[in-house]
Amino acid sequence: MFKVQTLNNISVLGLERLPRDRFEVASEIANPDAILVRSADMHKLDIPASVKAIGRAGAGTNNIPIAAMSKRGVPVFNAPGANANAVKELVLASLLLAARNIPASLDFVKKLDGDDKAMHEAVEAGKKKFVGFELPGRTLGVIGLGAIGVKVANAALELGMTVWGYDPAMTVQNAWQLNSGVRQALSVDDLVSKSQFISVHVPLLDATRGLINADRLKLMKKQGVILNFARDAIVDEKAVIEALDEGRLHAYACDFPSNALKGHPRVIATPHLGASTGEAEDNCAVMVADQIREFLELGTIRNSVNFPEAQMPLLPGTTRLCIVNENVPNMVGQISTALAKRGLNIADLLNKSRGGLAYTIVDVDSGETDAAAKEIAAIPGVLAIRVIAAR
Numbered sequence: 240m241f242k243v244q245t246l247n248n249i250s251v252l253g254l255e256r257l258p259r260d261r262f263e264v265a266s267e268i269a270n271p272d273a274i275l276v277r278s279a280d281m282h283k284l285d286i287p288a289s290v291k292a293i294g295r296a297g298a299g300t301n302n303i304p305i306a307a308m309s310k311r312g313v314p315v316f317n318a319p320g321a322n323a324n325a326v327k328e329l330v331l332a333s334l335l336l337a338a339r340n341i342p343a344s345l346d347f348v349k350k351l352d353g354d355d356k357a358m359h360e361a362v363e364a365g366k367k368k369f370v371g372f373e374l375p376g377r378t379l380g381v382i383g384l385g386a387i388g389v390k391v392a393n394a395a396l397e398l399g400m401t402v403w404g405y406d407p408a409m410t411v412q413n414a415w416q417l418n419s420g421v422r423q424a425l426s427v428d429d430l431v432s433k434s435q436f437i438s439v440h441v442p443l444l445d446a447t448r449g450l451i452n453a454d455r456l457k458l459m460k461k462q463g464v465i466l467n468f469a470r471d472a473i474v475d476e477k478a479v480i481e482a483l484d485e486g487r488l489h490a491y492a493c494d495f496p497s498n499a500l501k502g503h504p505r506v507i508a509t510p511h512l513g514a515s516t517g518e519a520e521d522n523c524a525v526m527v528a529d530q531i532r533e534f535l536e537l538g539t540i541r542n543s544v545n546f547p548e549a550q551m552p553l554l555p556g557t558t559r560l561c562i563v564n565e566n567v568p569n570m571v572g573q574i575s576t577a578l579a580k581r582g583l584n585i586a587d588l589l590n591k592s593r594g595g596l597a598y599t600i601v602d603v604d605s606g607e608t609d610a611a612a613k614e615i616a617a618i619p620g621v622l623a624i625r626v627i628a629a630r
């Protein structure tokens with residue numbers, strides 16, 4: 240029986256992918272084999288030694304101590320693209336809210352009083368304060384052309400906008416999805432200087448912290464709009480407020496409210512709602528639950544942010560060893576020597592690496608697999624090992 244701990248509410252559709260005869264799932268559970276999480280901050284959490292995998296039912300993994308998990312040989316999985324449409328729709332909604340000054344106009348309407356005639360007169364007199372602008376011909380710059388950025392860029396083209404994109408490490412798969420009408424910016428500065436609207440869709444990393452800062456805001460076209468549905472720290476809030484107050488920036492739309500932003504008339508803040516649709520919650524939970532199940536039952540790695548992809552059919556009648564080790568020479572040699580010493584025949588083997596980590600799946604014919612596993616675990620550089628018997 241595998242134990243899975245949930246640190247956030249995970250969609251039932253996802254949890255149902257873990258059959259109850261083989262998986263016990265609960266928010267409070269001792270010695271879990273795996274953790275399912277959304278945005279709960281795991282950096283200060285004491286993650287039990289029993290944990291063999293972490294599944295993020297979403298895209299961003301900056302709430303998970305990935306480097307520490309890699310050192311322990313624990314893969315972290317996420318659900319790439321599973322909530323991208325939900326985020327795209329919220330970005331488009333915010334783009335329109337900003338262009339048409341809708342939040343301020345709704346506040347105005349809420350405060351109207353008097354009889355209908357008085358209200359009508361106030362409406363007609365007041366509406367000139369909320370004159371907006373239309374999108375065709377305006378320029379949007381999209382920083383980060385991943386699952387979300389590509390969808391936002393393509394949708395903005397459909398709305399008649401001129402779209403520039405920047406992503407130095409775009410995947411081939413995302414490049415295939417991107418409309419050829421999206422123009423390629425040469426750098427973030429190049430993109431910023433061409434854009435009136437800017438939408439950021441990059442992960443929060445050291446390299447992206449403060450990506451939109453005071454200098455870049457000065458490069459932007461006048462009356463610009465920044466859309467941040469990625470992570471708070473990617474945009475320098477202080478610089479944004481300064482640009483809003485000086486009238487250089489028209490609006491800041493973001494998914495990350497803060498005290499500094501609260502109540503600002505030109506800030507449109509939603510409470511981290513990007514992925515909060517039933518569809519996205521189901522997609523993310525199903526994807527990540529399947530990946531966790533395949534890892535626990537078969538050692539398969541799909542969509543990990545710190546491990547290489549690894550899939551190998553489990554041969555009937557064999558026992559599987561899954562070994563995580565430092566990516567250094569002669570590890571496979573030492574592993575096969577330990578197996579040979581116990582007279583274990585290798586039926587199939589897969590060895591993959593990513594950065595400083597290597598992962599080996601080896602299926603052996605029957606024999607002293609537990610003893611061999613113990614010997615392999617003691618090889619310097621081996622970080623984790625599991626034995627899985629074919630069912």
Ligand SMILES: NC(=O)c1ccc[n+]([C@@H]2O[C@H](COP(=O)([O-])OP(=O)(O)OC[C@H]3O[C@@H](n4cnc5c(N)ncnc54)[C@H](O)[C@@H]3O)[C@@H](O)[C@H]2O)c1
Binds near residue numbers: 382511
């Ligand atoms: N508001 C929400 O609820 C919500 C929902 C989903 C995702 N997000 C955030 O959005 C981010 C992006 O999500 P995604 O699904 O598109 O991820 P993704 O991994 O598909 O795409 C990220 C893209 O950013 C690019 N990138 C990385 N560093 C860059 C840089 N310095 N300059 C330009 N491009 C860079 C990568 O090459 C990649 O193509 C997530 O990491 C997460 O933080 C927020």
Ligand SMILES: O=C(O)[C@H](O)COP(=O)(O)O
Binds near residue numbers: 277278298513515
């Ligand atoms: O990175 C993500 O997927 C989003 O920030 C969604 O976070 P949530 O799962 O807590 O809504």
